[in-house]
Amino acid sequence: MIEHFDHGYITLAVAFAVSMSGSALGLLLSRQARLHTGTRRRVQWLLPAAFAIGGTGIWVMHFVAMLGFDVDGAILRYDPLMTAASALIAIAVVACGLLVIGLGRITVGRFALAGLFTGGGVAAMHYTGMAAIDSTIELHHDPAYVASAIAIAIGASTTALWLALRLQKTAAMWLAAAVMAIAVNAMHYTAMLGVRAGEATGDEVHGAHSIELIFPMAVLTAVVLLFLIYTVITAPSASELHNEARLEALQESFETRLR
Template structure:
């Protein structure tokens, strides 16, 4: 007997919130990637590590916010703490490898395809390890064709997001890329959930082993959310983001190398006086 699955037990609250968090994590992570690719100032490993952690936390938080709305009507659901933490570590590590590849190898076709594939696989690995952390009175089964489609969605969208980040300069391009990455993460999640069916076990529904969602997921979500807030503060204090690319270039050049504005009248008067005295 198959269980009755509901991915939206709280309506649109969980998918909208999950997408918003995924976009925030992607915006922070991809901005850090763009920061290292387009500008030499700063400590590259530090920016890439911050970007990896931001992307990983955003992906993981999105998944488990969405899973708060997941229900099987005939059975209760608990989560294994170790596998839940492992899914977070996988998201940060595998996506981070892709981020470091782009950060050091640049925007070549090979580096982007490799990094996008790794980032997409990191999203998929986090998702299915997180799903394996669930304990319920039944067996979770997957439609392999839809699972394969979910992985393709993650890889393609992650590759496009990284390409846009390193190929098109500017804050707006990074913002657009983060929206694409948010679609990659949430699209992969709900595509993967469409592959799920639960085959219930016969007999009385025992209390599943592990922690209830409200006692495990909600407290655990607080930590990555706090990290994303702190990462936002760090990124927003970066002059390249606050001032904008053009203004930062103007303020970062030395006084003798700064080109004079076209509207300035002082240099013109100074030049006239010099030419008069010379004559």
């Protein structure tokens, strides 16, 4: 029997909270990127946003939710390198999506392509994480659930990119982050409902138990979150950037007159 909440529904609550926090930070960082016109400055804000949304909002949510995954009578172990690779995939595809819509002229085709690519990448992250599992039984994925999970991932990613591009008010961003967290969780658990337990393999399993990965994952997540929170708190406001630009313009004008 497959169990998705082996430790109770606490994993669902924690996964949602982590996903919402990461999504909110990503939206706040994306808003900061829109305050700048230069490509370099925008990239400097969009990349941390990708870490917030892709790393924390999506991948850490996936990892926390997987802590509740178990199969009666089976041993499950995780390949650390492939698990890390799934995290890099999540961050990379979100970064690509944000850079596509955050730099240059926005068109419907470009926006749709970014959502499609990012959503497909999020689904790839999930199934890469699943492929990292080494078990004493075979695990299969129902194609109908796979297709549904991919569709949800594309819809969630497109929504996230649109929100990152449009929202301005902080209160609205937290509400949007909750919507994004619901979508990400829906994608994950839709995919997990499609997991089917097969025959015993009889092979020896290799890798780490999910519990053994909690400490390094928690430390890394805490460090990244603290850095992102510090970045958001210390980010200059629109009025501060405007005043800074005026001051630079006056200084440049003054230096020109002295020449």
